[in-house]
Amino acid sequence: MCLVANMLPLGCPLPRCQEKCAAHIHPRRSNAPCRPLAGDPGDHPQNPRGDPAQLVIATTAHGVTPSTFCYHCYSVYTPACGPANPVVLGRERLGSLVVTVLPQTTGALDWLDEAAAVRRTAGLRRVLRPRPAFEPVIDLASNDYLGLARDLRVAQGAMRAARTWGTGSTGSRLVTGSTELHSQLEDELAAFCGAAAALVFSSGYTANLGAVTALSGRGALVVSDAASHASLVDACRLSRARVVVIPHADVAAVDAALAARSEPRALVITDSVISVSGELAPLAELHAVCRQHGAVLLADEAHGLGVRGTGGRGLLAEYGLIGEPDVVATVSLSKSLGSQGGAVLGSRAVIDHLVNTARSFVFDTGLAPPAAGGALAALRVLRAEPALPGRVLDAATAIATAAGAPRPRSAVVSVILGTPQRAVDMATECLRHGVRVGCLRPPSVPAGTSRLRLTAHAALTDLELAQAAQVLAAVLAGAVR
Numbered sequence: 001m002c003l004v005a006n007m008l009p010l011g012c013p014l015p016r017c018q019e020k021c022a023a024h025i026h027p028r029r030s031n032a033p034c035r036p037l038a039g040d041p042g043d044h045p046q047n048p049r050g051d052p053a054q055l056v057i058a059t060t061a062h063g064v065t066p067s068t069f070c071y072h073c074y075s076v077y078t079p080a081c082g083p084a085n086p087v088v089l090g091r092e093r094l095g096s097l098v099v100t101v102l103p104q105t106t107g108a109l110d111w112l113d114e115a116a117a118v119r120r121t122a123g124l125r126r127v128l129r130p131r132p133a134f135e136p137v138i139d140l141a142s143n144d145y146l147g148l149a150r151d152l153r154v155a156q157g158a159m160r161a162a163r164t165w166g167t168g169s170t171g172s173r174l175v176t177g178s179t180e181l182h183s184q185l186e187d188e189l190a191a192f193c194g195a196a197a198a199l200v201f202s203s204g205y206t207a208n209l210g211a212v213t214a215l216s217g218r219g220a221l222v223v224s225d226a227a228s229h230a231s232l233v234d235a236c237r238l239s240r241a242r243v244v245v246i247p248h249a250d251v252a253a254v255d256a257a258l259a260a261r262s263e264p265r266a267l268v269i270t271d272s273v274i275s276v277s278g279e280l281a282p283l284a285e286l287h288a289v290c291r292q293h294g295a296v297l298l299a300d301e302a303h304g305l306g307v308r309g310t311g312g313r314g315l316l317a318e319y320g321l322i323g324e325p326d327v328v329a330t331v332s333l334s335k336s337l338g339s340q341g342g343a344v345l346g347s348r349a350v351i352d353h354l355v356n357t358a359r360s361f362v363f364d365t366g367l368a369p370p371a372a373g374g375a376l377a378a379l380r381v382l383r384a385e386p387a388l389p390g391r392v393l394d395a396a397t398a399i400a401t402a403a404g405a406p407r408p409r410s411a412v413v414s415v416i417l418g419t420p421q422r423a424v425d426m427a428t429e430c431l432r433h434g435v436r437v438g439c440l441r442p443p444s445v446p447a448g449t450s451r452l453r454l455t456a457h458a459a460l461t462d463l464e465l466a467q468a469a470q471v472l473a474a475v476l477a478g479a480v481r
């Protein structure tokens with residue numbers, strides 16, 4: 001049965017009769033509400049003159065689509081995939097029905113071309129550039145701060161895990177995806193950082209989603225630093241909590257938000273080391289304010305682990321905060337530890353709660369054993385070589401000096417250049433001279449602050465550092481083109 005034909009006193013005009021009018025569920029260009037029609041077409045506010053119902057037919061590569069007629073409100077919508085003001089090829093009367101014929105469209109995703117054009121014009125187009133296994137380039141772009149991603153000991157840890165446990169974890173952590181290897185990694189990670197317990201997730205991203213959503217929820221307040229990583233931002237969006245975003249590192253604003261709250265529960269979230277700038281969050285002050293107001297502090301140590309704190313135990317450990325009952329840390333295993341995955345560190349009660357309620361833990365396949373084995377091996381290397389983090393900070397200082405940036409307090413050096421194009425041009429120029437640098441543009445950073453993100457690595461040799469410094473200084477001075 002065709003609803004269009006059913007409603008109108010004529011047979012269905014379409015070559016292929018559709019079972020239902022799809023228009024009603026399509027995104028509409030008109031903001032007018034679509035309401036079920038009461039009475040005649042002329043009663044409807046969108047059709048005051050009682051014009052005959054119209055049907056727009058847009059031909060597509062797959063034939064005719066009648067998806068632009070809403071039989072509820074007698075409105076005609078241009079196809080969601082088509083242009084806002086479509087070229088009308090012609091109109092025909094079929095009994096009481098006016099059929100408008102639009103030019104052929106290629107399909108429902110035509111708007112992607114428009115969006116891509118907007119990105120191109122704004123200098124915000126991203127493309128993937130797969131790198132070869134070996135290339136004669138100095139790396140100042142990756143998050144492999146300790147140079148462990150290709151360390152043989154770490155690779156062997158991953159290989160051993162693959163041989164023992166297989167390539168995949170085979171299921172959710174709650175079903176078959178927890179192995180003894182996962183438990184071992186959790187125990188050693190918690191012990192290393194000084195937390196009571198840890199829970200491994202499939203990524204740092206899912207660790208943040210899980211921790212924030214499970215520790216907040218409806219009826220809670222989440223106070224988030226404006227510079228929080230996108231995964232924390234997305235976690236806020238998923239949390240259903242009331243979210244207050246405070247200016248970056250504004251402890252007084254956190255204090256005010258917590259003091260003014262009516263919610264019984266509150267969570268304050270921040271990167272410990274800001275991912276795009278390398279700045280340190282004022283964790284001690286934030287924790288004092290949290291303690292005063294009975295809130296929990298959650299710090300994302302993705303860029304703190306392996307770089308800050310004694311032997312790389314993280315910024316929370318450096319401030320003596322890890323292990324406090326109202327402190328939760330999240331970490332990524334994909335940066336200093338050179339592997340893949342993430343973890344939440346906190347009290348046993350927190351971890352037990354996450355096991356039971358964190359949706360990105362429960363409904364996700366457990367971390368693949370080779371990644372867990374690699375991360376565990378990397379953690380052991382870090383434990384055995386506590387000087388590694390110091391080497392990273394020394395390298396960061398050399399890089400910052402060459403780039404004319406302030407003295408860094410982490411592995412990340414940020415050189416703000418302004419427009420996306422300027423940042424892209426400089427990054428391209430650096431690469432042309434053998435130095436790969438990170439290039440951040442909106443939405444990764446606020447508009448007008450596109451920048452180079454330069455990362456230091458413990459494995460950089462003096463010669464590499466000297467070469468990189470020379471290139472950076474010359475490119476940033478505009479001396480090479």
Ligand SMILES: Cc1ncc(COP(=O)(O)O)c(C=O)c1O
Nearest residue numbers: 203204205229275302332334341
């Ligand atoms: C601050 C921060 N948190 C979380 C993540 C996500 O970690 P992962 O890459 O392990 O998913 C990142 C990664 O870019 C990050 O920079």
